[in-house]
Structures are given as structure tokens and as C-alpha cells.
Amino acid sequence: MLTITDLVKQYPTGLKALHGVNLSIDEPQVVAIIGPSGAGKSTLIRCINRLVEPTTGSIILDGTDVTKLGRRELRRARRRMGMIFQEYNLVERLTVMENLLSGRLGYVGFWRTFRRNYPPDDVQAAYQLLDRVGLEGYENTRADALSGGQRQRVGIARALMQQPDLLLIDEPTASLDPKTSRQIMRIIVKLAHESGTPALLNIHDVPLAQAHADRVVGLADGNIVFDGKPDELTEEVLTQIYGEEDWSTTVGHDEDETRKRPRRRTKLEREAAAG
Amino acid sequence: MSAPATTDYPKIWKRPGLITNLHVQRGVVALVVLYFFWSIGSLDLDWHRFSQGFERAGNLFGRMLPPDFSRWELLLKGVSESIQMAFAASFFGMALAVPVGLCAASNLAPKPVYLVARGIIVITRTFHEVIIAIIFVKIFGFGPLAGMLTLVVASLSFISKMLAEDIENLTPGSLEAVRATGASFPKFLVYAIIPQILPRYLGVSIYRLDANIRHSTVVGIVGAGGIGQVLQASFNRYDYDFSLAILISIVALVFIGEFFGAWIRSKLR
Amino acid sequence: MTLEEHAKRYPEVWRKFNPRQSLIRYAWYIGIVFVAVWSIHQLEIPWIYFLDAHVQTADLLVRMFPPDWWFFLEVIDPLVETIHIATLGTAVTFVIAFPLAFLSARNTTLNNATWFIGRFILVTSRSVNTVVWGLLFVAIFGPGPIAGIWAIAARSIGFLGKLVAEAIEEIDEGTVEAIEATGASRLQVLWLGVLPQVLPVIWGTTVYRWDINIRESTVLGFVGGGGIGIILYSSINQFAWREVGIMLISILMVVILSEFISATIRKWIS
Numbered sequence: 001m002l003t004i005t006d007l008v009k010q011y012p013t014g015l016k017a018l019h020g021v022n023l024s025i026d027e028p029q030v031v032a033i034i035g036p037s038g039a040g041k042s043t044l045i046r047c048i049n050r051l052v053e054p055t056t057g058s059i060i061l062d063g064t065d066v067t068k069l070g071r072r073e074l075r076r077a078r079r080r081m082g083m084i085f086q087e088y089n090l091v092e093r094l095t096v097m098e099n100l101l102s103g104r105l106g107y108v109g110f111w112r113t114f115r116r117n118y119p120p121d122d123v124q125a126a127y128q129l130l131d132r133v134g135l136e137g138y139e140n141t142r143a144d145a146l147s148g149g150q151r152q153r154v155g156i157a158r159a160l161m162q163q164p165d166l167l168l169i170d171e172p173t174a175s176l177d178p179k180t181s182r183q184i185m186r187i188i189v190k191l192a193h194e195s196g197t198p199a200l201l202n203i204h205d206v207p208l209a210q211a212h213a214d215r216v217v218g219l220a221d222g223n224i225v226f227d228g229k230p231d232e233l234t235e236e237v238l239t240q241i242y243g244e245e246d247w248s249t250t251v252g253h254d255e256d257e258t259r260k261r262p263r264r265r266t267k268l269e270r271e272a273a274a275g
Numbered sequence: 276m277s278a279p280a281t282t283d284y285p286k287i288w289k290r291p292g293l294i295t296n297l298h299v300q301r302g303v304v305a306l307v308v309l310y311f312f313w314s315i316g317s318l319d320l321d322w323h324r325f326s327q328g329f330e331r332a333g334n335l336f337g338r339m340l341p342p343d344f345s346r347w348e349l350l351l352k353g354v355s356e357s358i359q360m361a362f363a364a365s366f367f368g369m370a371l372a373v374p375v376g377l378c379a380a381s382n383l384a385p386k387p388v389y390l391v392a393r394g395i396i397v398i399t400r401t402f403h404e405v406i407i408a409i410i411f412v413k414i415f416g417f418g419p420l421a422g423m424l425t426l427v428v429a430s431l432s433f434i435s436k437m438l439a440e441d442i443e444n445l446t447p448g449s450l451e452a453v454r455a456t457g458a459s460f461p462k463f464l465v466y467a468i469i470p471q472i473l474p475r476y477l478g479v480s481i482y483r484l485d486a487n488i489r490h491s492t493v494v495g496i497v498g499a500g501g502i503g504q505v506l507q508a509s510f511n512r513y514d515y516d517f518s519l520a521i522l523i524s525i526v527a528l529v530f531i532g533e534f535f536g537a538w539i540r541s542k543l544r
Numbered sequence: 545m546t547l548e549e550h551a552k553r554y555p556e557v558w559r560k561f562n563p564r565q566s567l568i569r570y571a572w573y574i575g576i577v578f579v580a581v582w583s584i585h586q587l588e589i590p591w592i593y594f595l596d597a598h599v600q601t602a603d604l605l606v607r608m609f610p611p612d613w614w615f616f617l618e619v620i621d622p623l624v625e626t627i628h629i630a631t632l633g634t635a636v637t638f639v640i641a642f643p644l645a646f647l648s649a650r651n652t653t654l655n656n657a658t659w660f661i662g663r664f665i666l667v668t669s670r671s672v673n674t675v676v677w678g679l680l681f682v683a684i685f686g687p688g689p690i691a692g693i694w695a696i697a698a699r700s701i702g703f704l705g706k707l708v709a710e711a712i713e714e715i716d717e718g719t720v721e722a723i724e725a726t727g728a729s730r731l732q733v734l735w736l737g738v739l740p741q742v743l744p745v746i747w748g749t750t751v752y753r754w755d756i757n758i759r760e761s762t763v764l765g766f767v768g769g770g771g772i773g774i775i776l777y778s779s780i781n782q783f784a785w786r787e788v789g790i791m792l793i794s795i796l797m798v799v800i801l802s803e804f805i806s807a808t809i810r811k812w813i814s
Contacts, residue, residue: 049725079727089722093740097288102736106727113732120286127284140291155722162726311635314628318689318770328685335683359583366580401799402792405675405763409780414600419587493673497766500587503676507767510679522672529671 001025001198002048002166007057009043009222017043019222020057025166028196030189032203032213032230036242040222041202045168048200049081050074062165079106082159082197084188086171088151090143090158097139099154100126103161122161129157133187149180153187160191167192167199173208181205185212206238335515342523343516353495353502354524360423360494360501361487361532367423368430368487369480375431376438382450383442383468392435399432408494419500426487426494433486437479441472481536488532492525502528608789615790619772623794626771627802629689629764630757633696638750641701645708645746651720652712652738666709669702674760678769692769696761700753704746711745712738748810755806762795 002025009018017040025031033041046052048059050066059066066077082103090099104122105113112118130136133153143151152172159167172188173181189212192199203209209216210230218226218233218241226237344350378384378392399407404425411421445468453467495503502525509518561569646652648662677698681691715738723737765773772791779787 051721051725075727075729077727078725081725083722083725085718085722087718089716089718091719091723091736091740092716093743094736095290098290098736102723102728103726105723105729105732105736108732110729110731110735113735116290118288123288124284124286126288131284139288158722158726168725310631314632318625318628318632324686324688325690328690332684335680356587359586362579362583363587366576366583397800398796401759401796403759403763405766406776406792406795409766409777410604413780413783414597414604415593418590420589420593423587423589489671489673493675496675496679506676506679510683515683522676525676526668526671530667 001027001062002200003058003060004048005058005060007044007047007059008055009040009047009052010055017222018047018054021219021222021224023217023224023227025198025200028193028198029214030192030199030201030212031215031217032201032209033217033219034203034206034209034241035219037204039219039241041204041219042170044219045083045170045200045202048166048168049078049083075106079162080165082162082164082167084152084155084159084167084169084172086174088148088155088175090151090154092142092144094143095139096130096135096141096143096146096154097123097126099143100129100139100157100161103158106162126157126161129160132191133157148176149184152176152180152184156184156187156191160195163195164197167197167201169199169201171202171204173203173205181208189213206233338513338515339519341516342520343514344520346517349505350502350521350524353505353521354528356419357491357495357501357503357528358488360419360426361484361491364423364426364430364491365480365484365487367427368434368483371427371431372434372438376435376442377464377468379435379439380442381439382445382447392439396432396436396439399428400436404429404490404494405497408499409497412498417498417500422491422494422499422501425499426490429490430483430487433483434476434479438472438476441475442468445471478540481539485532485536489529492528604785607783607785610786611789611793612786613790615787616794618775619791619794622765622772622775623798625689626761626773627758627798629692629696629769629771630754630761630802633693633761634700634750634754634757636693636697637700637704637753640697641704641708642746644701644705645712646734646738648705648709649712651715651717652734662705662709666702666705669698669700670706671702672699674699674757675763675767678764678767682768687768687770689770692761692764692771695764695769696757699760700757703753703756704749707749708742708746711742715741744813747813751806751809751813755802758802759799762799 002023004021004023007018007021008016010016021040021044033044035041043052047054048061048066050069054067057067061077061080064073064077066074069077091102094102098116101118101122104118108118108122127139130139133156135150135153135157138146138150143154146154155172159169167188169188173184176184185208188199188201191197201209201213203213210233213230216226216228216230216233217224218237220241220243225240226233375392375395378388379396381389384392407428408421408425411424415421415424449471450463450467453463458466491501491503492506493503495501495505496507498504502521506518506521506525509515509521559566644662644665647654647658648666650659653659653662674695678691678695681694681698685691685694719741720733720737723733728736761769761771761773762776763773765771765775766777768774772795776788776791776795779791
């Protein structure tokens with residue numbers, strides 16, 4: 001299904017995030033990628049749908065090499081990969097339904113998007129998914145009125161609206177409290193299994209990964225250092241992934257995980273500056 | 276999701292609009308359309324002249340090019356007068372805005388004083404600089420004095436409004452804390468108010484300096500000195516090539532003003 | 545602890561700034577005062593005029609009374625025209641500035657050339673005052689409201705375009721990333737990922753600019769751009785202060801009303 005070969009990513013800043021990663025997923029399973037901040041987890045996931053352009057290597061999804069696609073084909077490939085984000089990344093000012101239907105954008109023309117006129121089957125699928133993630137009745141609520149857990153449910157539903165062949169999930173629980181985290185993980189794993197979709201999931205919470213994933217991959221400093229069943233994760237392996245020295249050297253390197261936002265200027269400053 | 280064929284979910288979803296009632300929605304659209312018909316109709320827009328405009332615009336630009344910088348002495352005098360007006364006005368405006376701003380803060384000033392100060396701010400803010408300028412021209416005669424006073428009034432109104440709002444937005448706690456030490460009102464000002472608003476006051480003042488440089492180019496249209504007066508004269512004499520030279524200088528001046536303001540603000544931080 | 549150590553550890557003097565910092569501060573103060581004094585000196589202000597300024601002002605105010613109330617009827621038409629100029633000018637601005645803002649924002653522009661063109665138009669528009677634009681458009685279209693509308697639009701495009709472009713540059717990129725990840729086209733990303741985030745800024749700024757434009761259009765008549773400025777200018781030049789008084793009062797009312805409307809709408813939007 002998914003085969004990653006010798007994937008290397010070097011950022012223009014010179015930082016080498018991935019040092020030739022090899023990974024393949026051959027059955028519908030939930031694969032958790034664990035590792036310290038700056039290990040390259042986020043980069044790896046973003047290389048697969050090319051939100052981050054890989055430097056060298058190949059990523060083959062069901063026979064097509066994603067790294068070689070042009071703009072148009074890339075959009076077609078992206079339709080087949082659903083993505084779930086740490087910060088949910090919903091369109092805050094739109095309703096839950098619009099956010100869900102945005103998962104079908106790759107299939108709908110611009111004119112229909114413009115008029116918010118979606119195919120009836122999509123609408124029905126959206127209602128059904130809302131039910132499945134436990135948000136029935138919320139279709140007309142604006143996303144910015146939801147709690148963190150509810151937003152992540154919308155994020156999950158949006159990804160599943162794509163009817164994806166692969167789910168890419170980036171730290172789905174890092175912004176949530178422990179209880180909600182568990183609920184969200186349960187929903188993700190349940191829906192992935194039910195629809196038979198393989199999922200690649202970044203997570204820094206090891207116990208959570210162990211409890212829910214079918215397979216665990218340990219990433220340290222851009223290299224895969226562990227690949228096996230959750231119960232094979234021993235103390236020894238964990239030290240290998242999260243070694244204390246590693247912590248100290250990677251702390252300053254997490255450019256791909258925390259992006260700094262510029263300071264927002266006050267309203268006065270903008271208006272005065274404009275005239 | 277195509278596999279589970281459940282048919283009991285709706286197939287249609289309509290986005291809830293800001294105005295939910297369809298009739299009201301259509302009514303609003305109709306009102307807007309009607310307004311445009313009314314306004315365009317009542318303005319007695321001369322479409323013939325409008326269509327001729329493009330030709331005349333071409334003509335005008337033809338006569339503007341190339342810009343004529345030969346009378347650079349006149350140009351330089353106008354520009355420097357504008358800059359001087361802006362600097363002097365910003366200085367006086369900054370100084371005068373402090374008492375007015377303090378009086379216009381509702382958490383500081385007694386009610387009658389507050390109302391008078393707010394009244395001054397509202398009235399001075401309402402009238403466009405050019406209106407204020409022409410009245411000053413009638414009182415003080417033509418020349419940069421009227422222009423400078425106009426900009427003083429405009430700066431005073433802008434800075435004091437910002438100052439008053441800043442003071443009103445101060446957290447009551449920090450004010451109470453200093454009051455609780457038994458400080459007198461002047462000490463209270465120095466210790467509780469000034470340190471908290473000084474950076475913003477300076478920032479706003481520098482914005483105002485920038486704005487004054489822009490506005491100093493226009494008060495001359497009614498004879499209040501500066502480069503605007505030179506521009507108006509050149510337009511009246513159809514000296515369009517000189518007009519373009521002046522316009523280029525104004526754009527350059529505004530540019531430098533903006534750059535200068537940004538530089539000082541970066542120093543302040 | 546000896547006395548010396550004690551004094552060293554707990555000095556009697558505490559200064560917020562060290563001597564160097566203080567020096568720089570005072571240099572700034574002196575510089576500011578110097579520039580102000582130099583400017584005033586250069587302007588060669590005839591201070592003697594101030595001697596009778598209060599007399600002149602009082603005289604002017606007295607001559608505004610009693611206001612010629614009937615003159616209100618003659619002011620209504622030009623006032624309505626003033627509002628029309630501001631509104632139509634803002635409408636034209638909206639149509640032009642909307643695409644321009646997307647062209648001038650780093651993250652939505654097509655390439656460096658389009659970005660530069662967009663920025664250039666915005667900067668030029670902003671650098672020239674509405675009244676100066678008025679002079680130019682009156683020369684093109686002749687005196688009247690068309691010139692006024694274009695003058696308003698020419699200046700406002702830079703204002704609206706700049707603020708919206710900044711809002712576009714500050715949107716949450718995560719949302720855009722999420723929409724891109726669904727395989728959406730560029731236009732769809734703009735429409736669903738970018739636009740909803742900046743729409744409140746677009747409407748809010750437009751309404752705010754409309755309210756500024758009302759004020760601007762009251763003086764366009766001074767250069768022939770239509771509106772109340774035409775009769776205000778002639779009344780002032782004829783020293784018809786009783787009429788001027790009426791016009792100032794009506795301008796005051798219209799501007800305050802428009803400010804109130806604009807504030808209400810902006811509150812409603814956010």
C-alpha cells in the first residue's frame with residue numbers, strides 16, 4: 001500500500017530532518033510514530049502528501065510515486081490521503097458542515113464550491129460521519145464555537161470524508177486533555193479499522209501509542225531506530241529513542257514542529273499605518 | 276463511506292446565513308440595488324464627459340511628461356515648508372494633547388471636565404483638515420501659520436483621543452496600588468499613569484508626525500502654505516509638467532516620512 | 545559584614561538608567577526640541593497676528609449667529625450628494641482593492657512581478673491625498689461628482705488593499721495546509737481556506753473607510769469634486785458666516801451619524 005524508500009529531507013536552513021527513512025505499510029493497520037521533538041515525525045508525515053517537499057527518495061502509494069507528480073496529479077493523489085492535524089486546522093469561521101464538506105474539495109469543481117452547492121451523496125455521507133464521531137446536531141454550529149475535542153472530531157470527519165486510502169495523522173491529541181485524548185484516539189482507531197484504511201500517526205505520548213496502535217515505529221534524529229509491535233517496546237528501546245543526550249541536542253532543532261507566528265500588530269497601528 | 280447504505284440521513288444541507296429569513300435577505304439586496312440606482316441617478320453623472328475622460332486623461336499625462344524640475348527652488352521651498360509645518364505642529368500637538376488627553380479620560384477627570392474635553396476631541400476630529408485650514412486662513416491670513424495651526428489641531432485631537440483611551444484601558448488594580456501608598460495626584464500621575472502609557476504615547480505621536488507630513492501636502496490647497504499651495508497654483512496655471520514634478524516630490528516626501536517614522540519606532544522598542 | 549561591604553551590597557543610590565542611557569535620552573529630548581524650534585523659526589511666523597487672534601475668532605463666531613436656519617433646506621441636496629460620493633467611491637474601491645489585496649499578499653500572489661505591481665499600486669494610492677487626487681481627476685473629468693468618486697476611490701484603494709493584504713499574510717497557515725491536503729485546487733484554497741479568515745477584516749475595513757470617506761468628501765468640492773464643499777467654499781470666500789455656521793453644523797451631524805453607523809456595523813460583524 002505505502003512504501004517509503006531512502007527518504008531524505010534537508011531544509012534550506014541546512015537542517016537535515018530525515019536521513020534516509022525506509023518504511024512500508026502492507027496491511028490496514030494503525031502505525032504510531034514515536035520519538036522526541038525534532039526527530040522528524042512531522043516532516044515524515046508531511047513529505048508523504050508533499051506539504052513538505054522531500055529532498056530525495058521515493059514514496060510509493062498504491063503504485064504511484066508521489067514524489068514525481070506534477071501539480072495536477074499531486075492534487076489527485078492528495079484526495080486519496082486524509083490528514084488530521086494537531087491544531088485541528090478547521091476553517092474557524094465556517095460551519096461544521098462546511099468544514100466536513102471541504103474534505104470533498106478535490107472532487108468538486110470551483111463553481112460548486114463557490115455556490116456551496118455540494119452533491120447530495122456527499123451531504124448524506126457528511127451527516128452519517130457526524131453521527132459516527134458523535135457530533136450529531138452540530139452541523140450548523142460554527143467551528144470557532146466548539147471545544148478542542150469537538151474540533152478534532154470535525155477534523156477526523158473531514159479527513160474521512162475524502163474516503164482516503166491512507167490517513168496521515170499529526171499529533172492528534174497534543175492539544176487535548178488526557179481524557180479527551182483517549183476518546184479521540186479510540187475514534188480514530190475505530191474508524192480506521194472499520195473502513196480498512198491504514199493510518200500513519202505521529203504521537204509523542206508513548207502509553208497512548210502502546211494502548212491503541214497496531215504497530216509502533218521509533219524515530220530518533222531522522223532515523224528509524226525501532227519498528228515492531230507495541231508490546232515489544234521495552235525500557236531499553238525507549239532509551240534508544242528518547243536517550244537523554246538526544247533530548248539536549250534536539251531541543252533547539254524543532255523547527256518543523258513549532259512554527260513561530262509574527263507578532264500581531266494592534267488595530268491602531270495598522271490603521272494609522274494605512275493612512 | 277459508500278458501503279453502509281443508510282438512507283435515513285438527509286441529502287440536502289443549507290448553510291444558515293447571517294440573515295436567516297429569505298424575504299429579509301432579498302429585501303436587503305433590493306435596498307442596496309435601489310440605493311445604487313438612486314445615487315447614480317441623482318448625481319446627474321455626465322456619461323459623455325466620463326467617456327471623454329479617458330482621452331483627456333491621455334492628454335493630461337501627455338502634458339505632464341516629462342516632469343519639469345527646472346523650478347526646483349520653488350519646489351524645495353514648498354517641501355521644506357511642509358516638513359517644518361509638520362515638525363512644529365507635531366511638537367505643539369504632542370504637548371497640548373497631554374492635558375486634553377488626561378481630561379478626556381473618564382477614570383481620571385471629573386464629569387464636566389471630561390465632557391468638555393471629549394467635546395473638543397469630537398469637534399476637531401469631525402472637520403476635515405482642509406475645512407479647519409480655510410478657517411485659520413480667514414483668521415490669520417494666507418501662509419504656513421494657518422497650515423501649522425491646522426495640523427496642531429488635528430494632532431491634538433488624534434493624540435489626545437488615543438491617550439484618553441489608553442488611560443481608560445489601564446487596569447484599575449495598578450492605579451489603586453499607587454493610590455494606596457498615599458501618593459498625591461501629581462505623584463500618582465508620574466508613578467501610575469505615565470510609565471504605563473508613555474511608550475504608546477510616543478508611538479502614537481510618531482505616527483502623527485508621519486500623518487502630519489502627509490497632510491502638510493494638502494492644507495496648501497486652500498492657501499495654508501507648504502507644497503500644496505505650489506501644487507494648486509501649478510494646476511490653476513495648467514503647468515502640468517511642473518505639477519507632476521511636485522506630485523513626485525510629494526510621494527517621495529511621504530515615503531521618507533514613513534521610513535523615518537518606522538526607523539524611530541524601531542529605536543523606541 | 546563590614547560597613548563597606550554593607551554599603552556595597554545595599555547602595556544608597558538606585559537609578560533606572562545608567563549614565564550612558566540617560567545621556568542618550570537627554571540627547572533625544574534636546575534633539576526633538578531643537579528640531580521643533582528650528583522649524584518654527586524657519587516658518588517665520590508673524591507672531592503679531594496672535595495679538596488680535598481672539599478678537600478675530602470672537603468676531604467670526606459672532607458673525608455666525610444667529611444661524612440662518614432656512615439655509616438648512618439648501619444644504620440637504622449637497623449633503624446627500626456628499627454621502628453618495630463617499631458611498632459610490634467606497635463601492636468602486638471595494639471592487640478594485642479586493643483582487644489587488646490578494647495580489648499584494650506574499651502568500652496569495654502569483655509571482656514576484658505581480659506582488660511588486662500590487663504593492664506599487666497600493667503605495668502610490670496611499671501616498672497622494674484624496675484632495676490631491678481630486679485635483680487630478682477634476683482635470684481629467686471636469687468638475688463634478690465623477691471626479692469626486694474617482695478621487696475617493698483612488699485614495700481608498702491603498703488603504704483597504706494594504707490592510708486586507710496584511711490580514712491575508714497573517715492568516716492561520718494550518719487551515720490552508722489542511723485544505724491543500726484534501727487535494728483542493730488553488731482557487732478552492734483561496735475561497736475556502738483564505739477568504740473566510742479575512743472576510744471580517746474586509747467588511748470591517750470597508751465600512752471604516754466609508755466613514756472616513758464621508759469626511760473626505762466634504763472637502764472635495766474645494767477643488768471641484770462635487771458635494772457640499774462647493775457651496776461651503778463659496779460661502780467662506782463671500783464671508784457669509786451665517787451660512788457657513790449652518791453647513792458646519794450639518795457636516796458635524798452627518799459625520800457623527802456616519803461614525804455611529806460604521807461603529808455599529810463593525811461591532812455587528814465581529
